[in-house]
Amino acid sequence: MEQRRVLEVKNLKTSFFTPTGEVKAVDDVSYHLHEQEIIAIVGESGCGKSVTQMSVLQLIQSPPGKILGGQILFEGKNLLDYAPKSQEMRRIRGAGIAMIFQEPMTSLNPVYTIGEQLTEVIRTHTKCSRKDAWQIGVAALEAVGIPDAQERMRNYPFQMSGGMVQRVLTATAIACRSKIIIADEPTTALDVTTQAQVMELLLSLVEKYKTSIIVVTHNLGLVTRYSHRVYVMYAGKIIEAGATEDILMHPWHPYTRGLLECVPNLTEDKERELVPIQGAPPRLQNLPPGCAFKPRCTCVSGLCRDEFPTLRRIGPNEHWVACHLDAEVSQA
Amino acid sequence: MMQNFNAESFKQFLRVFFGRGILVQISLVIILIFVFSALLAPILTPYTPLEQDLTQMFANPSAAHLLGTDNIGRDFFTRLLYGAQISLVVSLLSSVWAGVVGIILGLIAGYFEGLASSIIMRVIDAQLSIPSLIFSMVLGMVIGQSIPGMAIAIGIGAIPSYTRMVYGMVLSLKHNDYITAAALVGQSETKILLKHLLPNCFAPLIVIFTMSLGTAIMVEAGLAYLGVGIAAPTPAWGVMVSEGYKYLTQHPRLAILPGLCVMLVVVAFNIVGDGLRDALDPRLRGKL
Amino acid sequence: MSKSIPSQPILQVENLKIYFPIRRGFWGKQVGEVKAVDDISFAIEKGKTLGLVGESGCGKTTTGKGILRVYQPTSGRIYYKGTDIAEMSKAQIRPFRRQLQLIFQDPYGSLDPRQSVQAILTEAITTDRQRHSAAQIKARIEELLQAVELDLSMSDRYPHEMSGGQRQRVGIARALACDPELIVCDEPVSALDVSIQAQIINLLKKLQHSRGLTYLFVAHDLTVVYHIADVIAVMYLGKIVELMDAKDIYANPLHPYTKALLSAVPITDYAVERQRKRIILKGEVPSPINAPAGCPFHPRCRFATETCQQAMPKLTAVGGGHQVACHNLKQVTD
Numbered sequence: 001m002e003q004r005r006v007l008e009v010k011n012l013k014t015s016f017f018t019p020t021g022e023v024k025a026v027d028d029v030s031y032h033l034h035e036q037e038i039i040a041i042v043g044e045s046g047c048g049k050s051v052t053q054m055s056v057l058q059l060i061q062s063p064p065g066k067i068l069g070g071q072i073l074f075e076g077k078n079l080l081d082y083a084p085k086s087q088e089m090r091r092i093r094g095a096g097i098a099m100i101f102q103e104p105m106t107s108l109n110p111v112y113t114i115g116e117q118l119t120e121v122i123r124t125h126t127k128c129s130r131k132d133a134w135q136i137g138v139a140a141l142e143a144v145g146i147p148d149a150q151e152r153m154r155n156y157p158f159q160m161s162g163g164m165v166q167r168v169l170t171a172t173a174i175a176c177r178s179k180i181i182i183a184d185e186p187t188t189a190l191d192v193t194t195q196a197q198v199m200e201l202l203l204s205l206v207e208k209y210k211t212s213i214i215v216v217t218h219n220l221g222l223v224t225r226y227s228h229r230v231y232v233m234y235a236g237k238i239i240e241a242g243a244t245e246d247i248l249m250h251p252w253h254p255y256t257r258g259l260l261e262c263v264p265n266l267t268e269d270k271e272r273e274l275v276p277i278q279g280a281p282p283r284l285q286n287l288p289p290g291c292a293f294k295p296r297c298t299c300v301s302g303l304c305r306d307e308f309p310t311l312r313r314i315g316p317n318e319h320w321v322a323c324h325l326d327a328e329v330s331q332a
Numbered sequence: 333m334m335q336n337f338n339a340e341s342f343k344q345f346l347r348v349f350f351g352r353g354i355l356v357q358i359s360l361v362i363i364l365i366f367v368f369s370a371l372l373a374p375i376l377t378p379y380t381p382l383e384q385d386l387t388q389m390f391a392n393p394s395a396a397h398l399l400g401t402d403n404i405g406r407d408f409f410t411r412l413l414y415g416a417q418i419s420l421v422v423s424l425l426s427s428v429w430a431g432v433v434g435i436i437l438g439l440i441a442g443y444f445e446g447l448a449s450s451i452i453m454r455v456i457d458a459q460l461s462i463p464s465l466i467f468s469m470v471l472g473m474v475i476g477q478s479i480p481g482m483a484i485a486i487g488i489g490a491i492p493s494y495t496r497m498v499y500g501m502v503l504s505l506k507h508n509d510y511i512t513a514a515a516l517v518g519q520s521e522t523k524i525l526l527k528h529l530l531p532n533c534f535a536p537l538i539v540i541f542t543m544s545l546g547t548a549i550m551v552e553a554g555l556a557y558l559g560v561g562i563a564a565p566t567p568a569w570g571v572m573v574s575e576g577y578k579y580l581t582q583h584p585r586l587a588i589l590p591g592l593c594v595m596l597v598v599v600a601f602n603i604v605g606d607g608l609r610d611a612l613d614p615r616l617r618g619k620l
Numbered sequence: 621m622s623k624s625i626p627s628q629p630i631l632q633v634e635n636l637k638i639y640f641p642i643r644r645g646f647w648g649k650q651v652g653e654v655k656a657v658d659d660i661s662f663a664i665e666k667g668k669t670l671g672l673v674g675e676s677g678c679g680k681t682t683t684g685k686g687i688l689r690v691y692q693p694t695s696g697r698i699y700y701k702g703t704d705i706a707e708m709s710k711a712q713i714r715p716f717r718r719q720l721q722l723i724f725q726d727p728y729g730s731l732d733p734r735q736s737v738q739a740i741l742t743e744a745i746t747t748d749r750q751r752h753s754a755a756q757i758k759a760r761i762e763e764l765l766q767a768v769e770l771d772l773s774m775s776d777r778y779p780h781e782m783s784g785g786q787r788q789r790v791g792i793a794r795a796l797a798c799d800p801e802l803i804v805c806d807e808p809v810s811a812l813d814v815s816i817q818a819q820i821i822n823l824l825k826k827l828q829h830s831r832g833l834t835y836l837f838v839a840h841d842l843t844v845v846y847h848i849a850d851v852i853a854v855m856y857l858g859k860i861v862e863l864m865d866a867k868d869i870y871a872n873p874l875h876p877y878t879k880a881l882l883s884a885v886p887i888t889d890y891a892v893e894r895q896r897k898r899i900i901l902k903g904e905v906p907s908p909i910n911a912p913a914g915c916p917f918h919p920r921c922r923f924a925t926e927t928c929q930q931a932m933p934k935l936t937a938v939g940g941g942h943q944v945a946c947h948n949l950k951q952v953t954d
Contacts, residue, residue, distance in 0.1 A: 019347075044813040161904050191675035192840060193901045196884035200900055218814055221843075221886025224893045248890040260888060262818035264847030266870040267889045274847070276818035280783045509730035512690055513791075517798050518717045518747040527743070531734045 005073075006212050007033040007056070007097070007180055012070035014048075014055045017063065021285040025051040025065075027236035033180065036206050038213045040223040040244070042259075043233035044281050049216050052233070053182045057093055058084040074180075095125040098173035102185035104165035108157040114141075114168055115153030118175060125176045140175035141168065143208075144201055163194035170201060174209060181205070184216045199226055220259060224248055229318075232256050235282055235292035238311065242319035252314060252321040254297050291324070299325060349611035356607040359600035366597050370420040373413040381406065381414040381567040390583055402572075402586055403579060411567040415590060418479065418568045419597065423548035425483035426490060427541055433487075434494025435537070439525050441495065442502025453499065456492045464489035468551055469560050477563045486551050490544045497540055501533045535612035539605050546601030553594045569594050629663035629699075630834050631687070631802055636660050636696035636706075638679070638686045642909065654908050656682040658858035659696070661935075664802075664851075669828065669835040671849025671866065673842055673881075675905055679858040681725075684804040684838045688720050689713060700802070718748060721795035725807035727787035731779040737765075737790050738775040744797035764793040767830075768823060785816035792823065796831070804836045809844060821848055842885045846870065851941075854878045857908055857916035860935060863943040874944045876952050877917045915947065923948045 014026040025048045033039055043049045054060050055067050058079065072079040074096060082088045093099070101107045108117060118137035119130060128136070134153070141149035144167040157165055166186060173181050183202060187195035203226060205211040215227060223230055223244060230247045232240040232255065240253040251257045258277040264270070279296040291297070291304045303309075303324040311320045350357060369376065385405035393400045399409040441452040459467070471485035505511065506529065514524050555561030556570025564571050569590040576586025638657040641650045657679040664670045672680045685691050687698055689705065698706040700720065705713055724730035731740060741761045746752055752760075765772055768789040779787055788808065795803055805824065809817040825848065827833060839845050845852055845866075852869050854862045854877065862875040873879050883899040901920050906912060912919050918928040925948060933945045946952060 019344075044815060163904055191905065192842070192884045193675060193880060194904060196898065196900055200898075219886070220814070220888045221893075224888050224890050225886045245890055248888065259814060262815055263888060264821075264843045265889055266843055266846055266882070266885065266887055267892050270847055270866060274818040274822055276822060277815035278819075280785055280816065281813065509724045509726055510732040513722065513724065513730055513794060514732075514743065516688060516690070516717070516720075516722055517744040517794065518714070518749075519743065528732050532732070 003034045003037075005032045006035050006075075007214075008071075008073040009052075009056060010071040010073070012052065012055055012072065013068040014051055014060060014065060015068055016065045018285070023284045024236050024287065025284060026055055029070075029233075029236075029238055031231050031238065031241070033212050033214060034228075035212055036210050037229065038203070038206060038215060038227045039229045039231065040215045040217060040227035041231045041233060042217060042220065042223055044218055046281055046284070047233045048236040048284075049233045050184050053099070053184055053214065053216055056182070057097060057099060058082070058089055059093075059099075060084075091125065094121060094176045095178060097180040097182060098176065098178035100166065100169045100173070100181060100183045100186050102188050104162050104169055104189065105157060107169055108165060110157055112156075113153065114155050114157065114160070118153070118168070118172060121172050122175050136175050137171070140171035143174055144168075144171045145197075146171070161194075163190050163198060166190065166198050167201065170198075170205070173211075174205065177209070178211065180212050180214065182214045182216070185218070186215065187219070187222065188217075195222075202226075220248075220263060232259075235287065236284055237292065237308075237322065239293070239322045240320065241311070243317060246315075246317055246319045250315075250319075252319070252325070253293075253323045254299055254325070255293050258296075291322075301325075345611050349607050352607045352610060355603050359603040359607075362596055362600040363604060366416055366600075367420065369413050370416040373410075373417050377407065377410040377413055379407040379410040381411045382565055383407075390579075399585065399589065400583075402576070408586070408589070411572060412569075412590060412593060414567045415569040415572060415593065416597075418562065418566065419549045419552060419594075422479055422483050422486065422552045422562075423545045425480065426485075426487035426548045426552075427544045429483065430487035430490035430544065431494055431537070431541055434491040435498050435530070435533075437491070438495040438498025439502060439530065442499040443506060443521070443525055443529065452495070456495050459488075460492050460496075465551060465554060469555060469558065472555055472560050477561060479562060482552055482555065482562055486548050486555075489551065490548065493540055493544065494537070497536055498533050501536065502529050505529055505532050536609075538612065539609045542601055542605040542608055546598040546605070549594060549601070550598045553590075628666070630666040630701060631836070632663040632697075632699040633683075633687065634661045634697045634699070636683065636686065636698065637694045638682050638691055639694040652909060655858050655911060656908060657686060657693075658911075660853075660855075660858075660860045662853055662860065662863060664834055664836060666801075666834050667828070667832050668850045669837050669848055671845035671852040672836060672838045672855060673840065673845045673852060674855035675840060675881075677857070677905055677908055678855040679908070680838045680840075680855050681806055683855070684806050684836055685722070687836065688722055688804055690722070718798035719801045721798055721800035721803045723788075723791055723795055723803060723805045723808045726811055727784045727791060728779070728811075730791050731787055733779055735778070736775070737770075737777050737782075740790060740794055741765075741775075741797055744794045748798070760797070764796055767796060767827065768793045783816075784812050785819060788812060788816075788820055789823070792820075792827070796827070800833070802834045802836065804838065806838045807840065808837075810839060810841060817844070824848065842869070842881060843887075854881065857905065857911050859916055859932070859945065861917065861945050863935065865941055868940070868942055872942070874938065874942070874949060874953065875917075875946050876921050876923055879952075880920075915945070923951050 009032065010030050012026055012029045016023040016025055029052055041049045041052065056072050060067060067080060070080065074092065079092065115134060115137060119133040122133040122136050138149045138153060141152055146152050146164065146167055187198055190198060199222065202213055206213060215222065217223065227244050229242065230244050231238050232253065234255050240247060240256045247256060251260055261275040262277055264274060277296050282292055282295065290306050291308055294300050294304045297304065301324055309322045309324045311322045313320050383406065385401065388401045388405040389403060391397050391401040397407050397409065399412065402408055437452050441449040468485045468489045471488060472482060475481040475485055511524060511528055514528055552561060552568065553570035556568045557574045559574065561570055562568040564575065572590040573587050576590065580587050636657055637659055640654040640656055642652040642654060643649060644651045660683065662670065672683060674680045682691060686693050693706045696706060697704045700716060705716055738761060741764055742757055745757055745760050761775055762772055765774060770786065770789050774786065809820050812820060821844065828835060837845060837849055846869055849866045852864060852866050853860045854875065856877050862878045870882065873882050880899045880901045887893045903920050906919065914930045915928040915933055918924040921928065927947045933947045935943045935945045937943050
C-alpha cells in the first residue's frame with residue numbers, strides 16, 4: 001500500500017512562560033500521519049499530548065504559550081509560516097484539519113441551534129447557499145447516525161446528550177470534508193457504551209471519506225482496539241513510537257511497559273497484583289537534565305542521569321524508542 | 333493570601349495586587365494617609381476642631397493655619413483631620429456590624445434550606461428594593477444623629493450585600509465533597525458552618541468589606557450634608573461641605589476640600605477592592 | 621481474602637428505593653420524580669468487596685451515598701450488622717456514623733482547600749467526642765499517614781500543594797481515622813492518571829487485608845471493578861440487572877446489557893482484542909425521569925419481546941450465586 005503522509009510534524013517545540021519558569025510542554029516532537037490511518041498519541045495528563053495537537057492548529061493561547069520552532073507540513077505547506085489568525089489558518093482549521101474536544105458541550109455555542117452552527121461552518125468553508133448548506137448539514141448528521149436529522153438541526157446543544165453532541169462535531173468535520181480529524185480525548189467524558197459508538201463512527205469515516213485520524217488519549221484500551229500506530233509521550237517528549245502491535249506486544253521503554261502492567265485486564269487472573277509506576281509525573285518547570293522518567297524508572301543506568309536518550313530504531317519494523325536500555329535488559 | 337496562610341501564596345498575592353497598576357498603588361497610599369491622619373489628628377495639629385478664633389474668620393492659608401479658617405475662625409486643616417476620624421469610625425463601625433449580621437443571616441439562609449431561609453432572603457430582597465440612601469436617612473432620623481446611630485443606620489443598608497454573597501457562596505460550597513466528608517466523620521452542623529463554610533467565604537468577604545467602607549463614607553457624608561446625619565458642629569466632612577456651600581463663591585475651598593476628601597477616599601477604597609478581588613481570585617493568581 | 625470470618629453479611633440492603641422529587645413553580649409543587657434507585661437488594665459479607673458497576677445515571681453512586689444516609693432512602697431497609705439504619709434519625713444513627721465511611725471520586729473537591737493535612741486528620745480523629753491528648757493525636761496522624769504510605773512531612777501540606785494521588789491518599793486516611801468497618805468507595809480512581817490508579821487500587825486492597833475492611837466499590841470502569849471486587853452487581857437505570865461472582869463477568873456474562881458493556885470495554889491484550897466480537901448498542905441510556913416501562917433495557921435490547929415492555933423481570937438465581945434479571949435468558953445465551 002502506497003503510504004502518503006498527509007501530515008508531518010517535525011521537531012515541534014511549544015513552551016509556556018509562567019512566573020515560575022518556562023514549561024516545555026512540547027519538546028522536539030516529530031510524528032507523521034498517513035492517509036486513511038488512525039494514530040494514537042498516548043500519555044498521562046500534563047505530558048503535552050494535547051498541547052502538541054493545539055500547536056498543529058495554532059490554537060495555543062499566547063501569551064503565555066509560544067511555538068518556538070519546528071515544521072508542520074500539511075498539503076505541501078508549512079503551517080507555521082501562517083499567522084495564527086490568518087485567513088489560511090482559518091481555512092485549514094475547518095476544511096483541512098478538524099478538531100474534536102473532550103468536553104463536547106463546551107465546543108458548541110449554547111444560544112444557537114445545531115443547524116445554525118453547522119450551516120455557518122459549512123458556508124465559511126464552501127461557497128454555497130444557505131439552503132444547500134442546510135442540506136449538507138442534514139446529510140452529515142445522517143452520516144454520523146443521528147436519527148431525525150431534520151428535527152435535530154433545530155435543536156439547541158443542551159437538548160442533546162454528550163454522545164450526540166460529539167457526533168454533531170464529527171458531522172461538522174464530515175460536512176467540511178476535513179482530511180484530518182484530531183480527536184482530543186473524544187470519549188473520556190462519555191459512557192462506556194457511548195464511547196464504543198463514537199469510536200466506531202470515527203473508524204467508519206476512515207473507510208468512507210478517506211479521513212485520517214489522530215486520537216489523543218490516556219486510554220490504552222482505545223489504542224489497542226482502533227489505532228494503527230502509537231506514539232507514547234512523557235514529559236513533553238515522544239519516548240516510544242511504532243505499530244500498535246509492536247508497542248503492545250513488545251513494549252520497550254520502561255514507561256510503556258509500566259503503563260501496560262499497571263492496568264487491570266479482563267482476560268487475566270483477577271488476583272494478579274498490579275505493578276504501579278512509582279511516584280508521579282514530573283512538573284515540567286525546570287526539568288533536570290537526562291531522561292525525564294529516571295526518578296520513576298526501575299532500571300536506571302549512569303547514562304540516564306546526564307543524557308536524554310534520543311529516539312532510535314530497534315528491530316526490523318518502524319519501532320522507535322528513546323531509552324538507553326539495551327535489548328537484553330528490556331526483554332527480561 | 334487568605335486561601336492559606338503561607339509565605340509563597342502571600343508573595344503571589346502581593347505580586348498580583350501590586351501588579352494591577354499604578355492606580356492601585358496610589359489608592360493604597362491615599363487610604364494609608366486617610367487612616368494615619370485620622371489616628372494621629374491630635375498630634376498633627378495644635379488646634380482642636382471646635383475652638384473658634386473670631387479674630388481669624390475666613391483667614392487665608394498661612395503658616396499658622398495651613399488651609400486657612402472657616403466662617404467662625406476654626407482651623408480648617410484640623411477640621412479635615414478630625415473629619416477623617418469620624419468617617420473612619422463610622423465606616424468601620426457600620427461595616428463591621430453589617431458584616432457580622434449579614435454573614436450570620438447568609439450562613440443560616442444558605443445552610444438550612446426551608447422556611448428560615450425563605451424568610452431571611454425575602455426580607456433582604458424587600459430591603460434591596462428600597463434605595464439605601466433614603467432607607468438610611470429615615471433610620472438615621474429615628475435612631476439619632478450621633479456617631480453610633482449613624483453607624484447602625486448606614487450598616488443596615490449594607491447588610492443585604494453581605495447576606496446575598498454569603499448565601500450564594502454557601503449554597504454552592506455546601507455541595508462540595510469536603511462538607512459531606514465532615515458530616516460523615518461526625519462533625520456537628522454548627523462546626524461545619526464555622527470551620528468549613530465560613531473560612532471559604534473569606535476572600536469575597538474581604539472585597540465586599542473594603543468596598544462597603546467606601547460606600548459608608550459616602551453615605552455618611554451625604555446624610556450629614558442633607559442635615560439628617562451627624563449634626564454640626566461635629567467636623568464631619570458632609571457637615572463641612574454643607575456649611576462651606578454657603579460661601580462657595582467667595583471661599584470655594586471650604587466646600588470643595590472636604591468634598592474632594594470624600595471623593596478621593598471613596599474612589600480609593602473601590603479601586604483597592606477591585607485589586608483585592610483579582611489578587612484573591614485563585615484562578616487569576618496563576619496567570620498574572 | 622479473610623476466610624476465617626463467618627459469612628454473616630455486614631450489610632444487607634433490601635428493596636432499597638431512592639426517589640428524588642422534581643418540583644416546579646412558586647409553591648414547589650411536585651410534578652414528578654427521578655427514580656434514581658428503584659428497588660434493589662444485595663448483601664456484602666464482612667471483609668469482602670461488592671463492585672457496583674454501570675454507566676452514568678444508573679444510580680450506582682446514589683446507592684452508595686444512600687447507604688451512608690447522605691441521601692434519604694424513599695423506602696426499603698438497610699441492615700448494618702443486623703440493625704436497620706434506613707429510617708434512623710440523626711441522633712439514632714450517631715453510634716454507627718463513624719463506622720460507615722466514604723472515599724470520594726474527586727480528590728480536589730473532597731478536601732477543604734483551607735485545611736492542611738494535619739488539620740483534616742485532626743478533625744476526623746477528634747470528632748468522636750472523646751478526649752485526645754495532643755501527643756495521642758500526633759501519634760495517630762503519623763500512624764494514618766504511614767498506613768496510606770504518605771511521607772510524614774506531608775502533614776503540613778495544603779491540598780493544592782499535592783498531586784491527585786496524594787490527595788486521594790489523604791482522603792483515605794481521613795476515612796481510616798474513624799476506624800470504619802464499611803467503606804463506600806465512590807469511583808476512587810477514575811479521576812486519577814492511569815499510572816496512579818494502580819497505586820491507589822493496591823493500597824485499598826492492602827488496607828482491606830490488614831484492617832478487615834468491607835468495601836462497596838462503585839465505579840464505571842469494569843476492568844477496575846473486576847480486579848478489586850469479589851462480587852459484581854451491574855446496574856442499569858436504577859435497577860440491578862445482574863449479580864455474580866467477579867470471575868464470571870468475563871467468563872460467563874448472561875444479561876444482554878452486561879454483554880454489551882463488556883464488549884464496549886477495550887482490552888489491552890492486543891491479540892485477544894483484535895479478535896473480539898463487538899456489540900454496539902443502539903441509542904443511549906434513557907433519562908431516569910421517564911424510564912421505560914417493563915425492563916429498562918428493552919428499547920436497546922436485541923432480544924426484547926412484548927413481555928419485556930410490560931414487566932420488569934425479577935432477579936433470578938441461575939446457580940453459583942449468579943443472579944440475572946432477564947425474561948429471555950434462553951434466547952440470549954443461545
